[in-house]
Amino acid sequence: MPDIEGQEKTEQATPKKLEEGRKKGQVAKSIEINSFAVFSAGLILLLAFKNFIGNNITTFSRYIFNSLNELTISKDLVQLYAVKGVLFLFSCISPVLIGIVAFALISNIGQVGFKISFKALKPEIEKLNLIKGFKKVFFSSRTFVEVLKTIFKFTIVGLFTYFVVKKYVIESPTLIDYSIPQIVNYMLDGSTSLIIKLSIIFAVIAGSDFVFQKYKFKKDMMMTKQEVKEEQRQAEGDPIVRGKIKSKMLSVAKMRMMQEVPKADVVITNPTHYAVALKYDSMKNAAPKVVAKGVDDVAQKIKEIATKHNVPLHEDKELARSLFRLCDVGDEIPEKLFHAVAKVLAYIYSQKGKIKRHRKIV
Numbered sequence: 001m002p003d004i005e006g007q008e009k010t011e012q013a014t015p016k017k018l019e020e021g022r023k024k025g026q027v028a029k030s031i032e033i034n035s036f037a038v039f040s041a042g043l044i045l046l047l048a049f050k051n052f053i054g055n056n057i058t059t060f061s062r063y064i065f066n067s068l069n070e071l072t073i074s075k076d077l078v079q080l081y082a083v084k085g086v087l088f089l090f091s092c093i094s095p096v097l098i099g100i101v102a103f104a105l106i107s108n109i110g111q112v113g114f115k116i117s118f119k120a121l122k123p124e125i126e127k128l129n130l131i132k133g134f135k136k137v138f139f140s141s142r143t144f145v146e147v148l149k150t151i152f153k154f155t156i157v158g159l160f161t162y163f164v165v166k167k168y169v170i171e172s173p174t175l176i177d178y179s180i181p182q183i184v185n186y187m188l189d190g191s192t193s194l195i196i197k198l199s200i201i202f203a204v205i206a207g208s209d210f211v212f213q214k215y216k217f218k219k220d221m222m223m224t225k226q227e228v229k230e231e232q233r234q235a236e237g238d239p240i241v242r243g244k245i246k247s248k249m250l251s252v253a254k255m256r257m258m259q260e261v262p263k264a265d266v267v268i269t270n271p272t273h274y275a276v277a278l279k280y281d282s283m284k285n286a287a288p289k290v291v292a293k294g295v296d297d298v299a300q301k302i303k304e305i306a307t308k309h310n311v312p313l314h315e316d317k318e319l320a321r322s323l324f325r326l327c328d329v330g331d332e333i334p335e336k337l338f339h340a341v342a343k344v345l346a347y348i349y350s351q352k353g354k355i356k357r358h359r360k361i362v
Contacts, residue, residue: 011228013221021221029111030213032153034104036206039199041103045096046192054184056092061180111210153205160201164194254298257329260291261302262309266348269313270320275299277306278323278333280345287332288341293324312348319344 013021021027046053168190175183223231261267264277265288274295280288294302303313319340326334333341 009222009224011223011225013218013223014228014231016231017221017223017227026221027111027217029108030206030210032202032206032209033111034107036199036202037103037107038100039195039202041100042096043192043195043199045099046188046195049095050188050192052095053092054181054188056088057184058181060088061184065180149209156201156205157198160197161194164197253329257292257294258301258305261305262311264291264306264311266312266314266344267302267306268320268323268344269299269303269315270317271313271315273299274320274324275302275306276320276323276327277302277311278341278345285332287335287338288345289332290323290327290329293327293329295324312351314344314348316340316344 175186178186260279261277264279267275267277269275275293275298276290277292278288279291292302305311306313319337322337323333323341326337
């Protein structure tokens with residue numbers, strides 16, 4: 001394969017390269033879109049199950065507080081309450097967790113479509129090289145960009161969260177006068193408000209990152225002119241592909257050739273193996289032109305079409321072979337065959353004249 005190192009990548013990626021990259025797991029995907037999907041799912045599900053979660057927390061809190069005076073701390077009691085706490089937590093958050101996982105899957109499929117890439121999961125010995133791995137993690141431009149993005153994201157989210165939560169921390173002493181249901185509702189309202197505001201921020205970050213990832217993927221997948229030529233050469237060199245292309249071209253050429261037979265002035269045959277259809281237009285051509293030719297089955301087909309459309313057949317073995325050997329479809333006949341072909345055309349034209357005169361008499 002030609003050396004392509006140092007060449008500038010100026011060509012857009014071909015469908016073949018995009019498909020090969022997809023098999024390796026190389027797709028334009030934004031992690032921020034997934035984060036946004038998780039936040040959005042959390043918000044929607046939190047709002048949907050707000051009353052359900054609030055009632056469960058209220059019931060469980062009352063159960064704990066009402067039994068505080070009667071509890072005798074022991075190992076069995078701690079284990080019992082630990083199990084109850086886990087079951088309570090799972091019953092409260094399971095609808096939200098299941099929904100978040102579903103939204104995360106949908107966001108992935110929405111970006112790149114559904115495709116399991118086993119090639120991307122295949123272990124590679126090269127990836128175990130510690131030196132290359134260290135360079136890739138700490139000294140690659142991709143890592144640097146991702147680190148900057150992460151720092152920027154957490155800075156924005158952290159500052160925003162701080163100012164929002166600060167308000168609730170300042171107001172927290174007033175909760176001492178609230179009932180348990182009121183405290184729970186206050187916490188849920190605060191959480192919902194925070195998630196809504198954070199989701200808006202994540203929407204902006206995710207949208208920007210999605211556009212950036214699309215641009216970067218397109219740029220990374222670009223090819224050099226040599227790579228495009230090599231890919232085309234490989235595709236054309238495939239015997240199956242080459243055979244299909246040749247077969248298609250022959251089929252189209254044959255169809256076009258057969259469409260010209262009815263327009264011919266004469267078909268010269270030998271009479272069984274060769275057939276050459278000629279047409280002469282003195283206004284367009286200096287000499288008669290071959291509009292169709294064939295041997296064996298193709299010759300028989302030419303004669304069949306000619307007979308169907310009343311194109312005269314003229315038997316001349318030597319002339320038919322010479323025309324077939326010396327001329328391609330679309331060529332004017334060579335000068336050395338002018339005399340022989342002129343005699344044939346003169347005879348054909350005279351026969352046509354006799355037929356026309358006979359029709360007039362009749």
